[in-house]
Amino acid sequence: MDDLETQLKRLMLSGLDGDAVAHRRLMGLLSERLRAYFMHRMASAPADVEDLVQETLLAVHLRRESYDRAQPFTAWVFAIARYKLIDHWRRRRVRATTPLGDVEDFLAADTVLPDDGLDLTRALASLPPRQRALVENVKIVGLSLSEAGAQAGVSEGAAKVALHRALKRLAGRMRHANA
Amino acid sequence: MQTHELIEALAADTGRVPAAALERRLALAGAGGAAAALVLVLAWLKLRPDLGEAMGGGFFWIKALYTGALALAGVWATASLARPDDSPRAAVLIAFALVAGFEIVALVQFASMDAQTRMAALRGVSWQVCSRNIVILAAPMLAMSIVALRWMAPTRPMAAGFAAGAFSGGVAATVYGLHCPEATFVFVGLWYTLGVMVSGVVGAIAGRIALRW
Numbered sequence: 192m193d194d195l196e197t198q199l200k201r202l203m204l205s206g207l208d209g210d211a212v213a214h215r216r217l218m219g220l221l222s223e224r225l226r227a228y229f230m231h232r233m234a235s236a237p238a239d240v241e242d243l244v245q246e247t248l249l250a251v252h253l254r255r256e257s258y259d260r261a262q263p264f265t266a267w268v269f270a271i272a273r274y275k276l277i278d279h280w281r282r283r284r285v286r287a288t289t290p291l292g293d294v295e296d297f298l299a300a301d302t303v304l305p306d307d308g309l310d311l312t313r314a315l316a317s318l319p320p321r322q323r324a325l326v327e328n329v330k331i332v333g334l335s336l337s338e339a340g341a342q343a344g345v346s347e348g349a350a351k352v353a354l355h356r357a358l359k360r361l362a363g364r365m366r367h368a369n370a
Numbered sequence: 371m372q373t374h375e376l377i378e379a380l381a382a383d384t385g386r387v388p389a390a391a392l393e394r395r396l397a398l399a400g401a402g403g404a405a406a407a408l409v410l411v412l413a414w415l416k417l418r419p420d421l422g423e424a425m426g427g428g429f430f431w432i433k434a435l436y437t438g439a440l441a442l443a444g445v446w447a448t449a450s451l452a453r454p455d456d457s458p459r460a461a462v463l464i465a466f467a468l469v470a471g472f473e474i475v476a477l478v479q480f481a482s483m484d485a486q487t488r489m490a491a492l493r494g495v496s497w498q499v500c501s502r503n504i505v506i507l508a509a510p511m512l513a514m515s516i517v518a519l520r521w522m523a524p525t526r527p528m529a530a531g532f533a534a535g536a537f538s539g540g541v542a543a544t545v546y547g548l549h550c551p552e553a554t555f556v557f558v559g560l561w562y563t564l565g566v567m568v569s570g571v572v573g574a575i576a577g578r579i580a581l582r583w
Contacts, residue, residue: 206384207386207387208386208387209384209385209386210384211381211382211384212381214380214381214384215377215378215380215381215384218377218380218381219374219377222373222374222377241373244373245371245373245376248373248376248377248380249376249380250523250583252380252383253521254521254522254523254583255387256387256391256392256395256521256522257392257452257453257454257521257522257523258453259392259453259456260389262453262455262456263455266455267453267454267455269455270454270455270523270525271454271523271525273525274454274523274525278582305372305373305374307371307372308371308372308373308376311371311376312371315371326379329378329379329382330371330375330376330378330379330382335382336382339382351383351385354379354382354383355383355385358379358380358383362583366583
């Protein structure tokens, strides 16, 4: 358990310093943890699990600044996951029948295989064409930001800003997808 | 869209986050908000004519110390509420202690007055506009603080908004002291405190709208 905290925190700290490889690895590990945690608590709506995983990953990514480097990382992530789960229940008017658990449950849950996220697909389709193309180029084609920017006819800096904006918009759209 | 695809997009967006990013954003909102309040005082309300003389006296500084301390408790609470895994308890306790301490002194002063002086102290020369002016002076800073919080992860959006409002109200009330000539514990304890509280309530409403995620 301590190993996971140490490992995740190290990746988070590198990511905060701008290391994209560490950040990708962190998001990958977190997606497994989140999927397992939500799966246990959303037995009545398993189809929503992946949507919530993706929404939470977006929130963790976009709100990285709220992490205090001096504090445990898993407690911070778990607080965000819990908030997202409660918010999901509230929006779907599901009464909480499963306990929220604590950070130990979050760390210990079994891993599960991912599904497709339908909400995110829909949210992506609703983005303005240029933003959508940018996200698709970096996510599917695997282009670097400068390559994707060049394809869209903008500088790497402009592509960076546009991608960040697109992700913020995705997060907002997802939350309103089933409000 | 699959999660591993999303992760690619997130990795491409890995930016550097400076140390103490939250503190920086709140400090920036505080400095920008204080400057905006100062401009409003200079251009709209005007400095009190006897400012130089007042700064030589004690009460000018007591007033500034009270509202400044409220601002500090407010920013501490805001910072705690901006982090999902933190608790604002300590900051809230200190804010309560500050207000309670000041109100006790105000009550003692009030009790020592005769009926006519009491009325004069409660109304001062500006009771009708004092709280309102503080709320107006706090508005630009409140907007800046809410924008700063939109980068954070407040799991209690209304409470975070209230704290940001109290932070802004505390800074605004301190700047407002450059204009306002009132000089009794009774007046400040009532109308200044009310102005900071109302700023907090405005912040809570703004938080409910703008800080959910």
